[in-house]
Amino acid sequence: MVGSLSADVDPSRRLSLRYFNLFRLIVGGLFVVAGREIDLGSYHQFVYNAASFAYLGAVLALGFPDMQRRFGIDRVILVQVVVDVCLLTAIMWASGGYRSGMPVLMMVILAGAGLVAEGRTVLFFAALTTVLVLGENVWRYLKGAQPADFFQVGMACLGFFGIAIVARLLALRAKANASLAAERGQALARQQALNERIIRDMQDGVIVIGTDGRARQANPRACALLGLQSVEGLNLADVDPAFCELFSCGAVDSRLLRLGPAGRLLRCRTVCGEPGSAAADATVIYLTDFEEVQRQMQQVKLAALGRLTASMAHEIRNPLSAVTQAAELLTEEKRTDMQLRLARIINDNARRIERMIRDVLALGRREQAEPEPLELAGYVAELIEALALRSADERAVFAQDIPPGLTLAIDRAHLHQILDNLLTNARRYCSGQPGSVRIRASALPGGRVALHVRDDGPGIDESTRANLFEPFFTTHPKGTGLGLYIARELAEANDATLELGPERPGAHFVLTGDSRA
Structure with a gap:
């Protein structure tokens, strides 16, 4: 039970007791080795030698941590201080009384006891020291000492209580400050963990850069927006030269830039550290996905x-x-x-x-998708036959290259509407020669399938490519501008994507989805 209580002692109190024991050990060694040189034991050498060796032995016996674990730190402190006061009183008697300087050493002992003891024990130590010192002086008075010595001894005894009380108050204040610091440290750690979680999960990217242009910190969202695995430690100007426009803190307005390998359009806002603050040399860049905002x-x-x-x-x-x-x-x-x-x-x-x-x-009326694995080769062939009912020459315009057995998980009606729009547009702009509209499909890693529709027409210029999937945007005089937009919406309803492919000069569209529902 005592051992468990000792294990719960404040580490700072253990450290103070360790230094207190080291001081006592030095004092005991001086008594034994240099007592005669400093004129101690002049009144009774035998008593001085016995008290000095006893004091050093008590320090060695009670100063080991094993004694604290066995008997408890409070009991060890009580025994140590009582032994110190009694033996120092004996040394004072053997050295000629209070003029030997022992009361001053007792004050130091009481000050140390006030730092390591608990409760009202410090007052007990001061009272015990006062009784012993006064008793030693009464004995000397009975042996013929001067009555005036009582005034100096009394002042020393007042000093015992004053030092003990002050040391105890200082110890209590230090303990309260340590407890407050620990609580604030825990609160700061919790707040820091909360801030890190908020920054990690926020939808905007956050990058902290130093004066050298290197990223010190970045949240996962910033890495995702830039298309990088990690940003920390990188020189942002090497990642993308457009970052150089953000290193200046003069502008207040945010800027729209395409940054990083991903090439996403980002709204960038730069905030510099306040002069004189701890973060004066840091610059924070906030990145917002402007495409998502759009x-x-x-x-x-x-x-x-x-x-x-x-x-x-x-x-x-x-x-x-x-x-x-x-x-x-x-x-x-x-x-x-x-x-x-x-x-x-x-x-x-x-x-x-x-x-x-x-x-x-x-x-505004997107129907609930019911995806099913559709065999693409047969489905596309039937759709082409329906589109080319007018003549055999019309059928030759469409060239199909889809491996047998390849499937795409998508709603049947939605796929019909998507392909009908893509093939109608391709037929409208192609040259009309055999094979001018090509439909092919291929399997992708991860169980995905890509369906390509490409024509040999004039293609799509850069200004049109940026607005191609916007509603009510059309280049055909009789078009509504809703076909491609609705096609992409239907693709997304089936967890698929419809994008404009990279191949040119003709228009090239790619429908990508899972092979199985």
Whole structure:
């Protein structure tokens, strides 16, 4: 039980007791070795020698850590101080009284006891020392000493209590400060761990760079946005020369830059350390995925547009039906060629408006996807046959290169709509020669499949490529600008991607998804 209590002692208290024992050991050695040289033991040499050796033996016996573990640190301190006071009193008696300087040494002992003892034990030590010193002086007075000695001894005894109390108060204050420092250290550690977690999980990238342009710290999001495994320790100017524009802290506004191997469009904001602070030589760069911001803004716009178009669709379709019916009735009567041409124009534009309304309504009505493994070779062949019903020459425009048995996990109706849009666009812009539209598929690592649709047309210029998948963007005079946007939305609904491929000069689209549902 005592051993377990001793194990819970404050380490700082153990360290103080260790230095206290070292001081006692030095004092005991001086008593034994140099007692005569400093004129100690002049009154009674035998008592002095016995007390000196006893003091040194007590220091050696009680100063080992094993005694603290066996009896408890409080009991060891009590025995040590009592033995010190009693033996120092004996040395003082054998050396001629208080003029030997022993009261001063006793004050040091009481000060050390005040630092390592607990509770009111320090007052007990001061009282014991006072009684022994006064008793020694009374004995001398009875032997013929001067009464005036009592004043100096009394002042020394007052000093015993004063030093003991002050030492104890200092020990309590040091302990309170140590406890407060420990609590604040724990709170700081918790706050630091929380801050690190927040920075690690935040959606923005954070990079801390030094005056040499090297990254000191970076959160995982910054590495992901830049397309790097790690950023710390790298010279950012070597990663991308565009970083040089961010090292200056003069500008307040954020900048839009394409940074790193990923080439993502990022909003970059630079914050410099305040002069005179600990982080004065550090610069913080915040990176925000502007492409994601654009997508979110677009989703908000499309949601509002969907609500607007849904309310307008009914109002447009009713008069549109009446116009279409009137045009059909007009064609049934015997009219001139000009009237027939006008009726045909009315029907064509009515069907175009109907198709536009259907595509706009599809923006806000994405159906739940039901992916299934579709055998691509047979599915694409059937779709091509449906598109080329008019003639055999039309069928020759499409060239298919898909390995048998290769499957793509996607909703059947969604795949039909995606490929119908891609093949219709490819047929519209291709040269019309045999094999001018090529459809091929290949297996990718990780169970993925890539389906490529490419034509030999003029291709897509750089300005058009940036806006190709935006809604209502079209280069065809009769297009709605929703086909590719809806195709990409349907692909994402099936955990697939539809991207513009790198091959040129013709247009090249790649649909990538899992081979199994």
